[in-house]
Amino acid sequence: MGVVTTTLAIVLAIVFAATVIPLILSVVGGNAAGLPSLSATNEPETDEPTGDAPQQALPTGTVGAAHFDDGYLSVGTGAQVVDVYFDPMCPYCRQFEETNGGQLAALVTDGSITLRLHSLTFLDRVSQGTAYSTRASAALTCQATLNPERLLAYQAALFANQPAEDTAGRSDAELAGLVESPADISACLAAGEYQGWSQANTEQALNGPIEDADITRIQGTPTVLVNGSVYAGGLTDPVEFRDFLTAGSVG
Missing domain, CATH: 3.40.30.10 (Glutaredoxin)
Known part of the structure; x- marks a missing residue:
């Protein structure tokens, strides 16, 4: 009985790790289905520049x-x-x-x-x-x-x-x-x-x-x-x- 119980517990733990944990991570990342996303406004969200502009010297004059x-x-x-x-x-x-x-x-x-x-x-x-x-x-x-x-x-x-x-x-x-x-x-x-x-x-x-x-x-x-x-x-x-x-x- 002890061996069967231990084996069952291990199986359940594996199933939990494979299903529940990824779901939690997706919610934290904001990508879970059905979750609302913030809409864009005219207010900046960050003080950092965005995009991937080519790295080159800035123009002067x-x-x-x-x-x-x-x-x-x-x-x-x-x-x-x-x-x-x-x-x-x-x-x-x-x-x-x-x-x-x-x-x-x-x-x-x-x-x-x-x-x-x-x-x-x-x-x-x-x-x-x-x-x-x-x-x-x-x-x-x-x-x-x-x-x-x-x-x-x-x-x-x-x-x-x-x-x-x-x-x-x-x-x-x-x-x-x-x-x-x-x-x-x-x-x-x-x-x-x-x-x-x-x-x-x-x-x-x-x-x-x-x-x-x-x-x-x-x-x-x-x-x-x-x-x-x-x-x-x-x-x-x-x-x-x-x-x-x-x-x-x-x-």
Whole structure:
């Protein structure tokens, strides 16, 4: 009897180890069937850059509209400065662009403002491993260096063709196809240009400090600063945003 009992106990232990323990591990890892997953938001989950950008020296100086040392793309020469922090895959950023992009472009054209664009990459995590935010940010920077006069038009095209979160996003060919001369952008993307720079800018923005601003770091997108003051109004209210610009002596 003792031998039979011992043998049965060993068999049961083996069955337990083969079935229950893997189930526990899958739950801890967040992959068990039926468990809800966190949905993506406009708030970064980490202060670390994401994606697998090629390891290369970061660019320096100014090329076209890209101010590499300062970490932004800049158009316009107005005394009033508007900073827009966004992620190309952020749906709230698309709403802001669709509502206010036109009036910002007009203020750039008439010399009222200097518009500084900060394209972030923290939503790489919701593009199924394709690092869409990094690639789109790099494409925007390619356009800034090659065709700075078309930078805002390309930004608008990126948002007009924005992929949904939790998809692979647009391919490099599709990103290049949004400009009039796709070959230039294709070559820039194929070389991996500006991916590392975009991720370094993201790390700086999320960790801070943000110079000459009433915030120390970026905690969500879009974040819009007018002369260093944060716009806290409605993203889809152009009148409210215009009033905020006017209060900041814009226009």
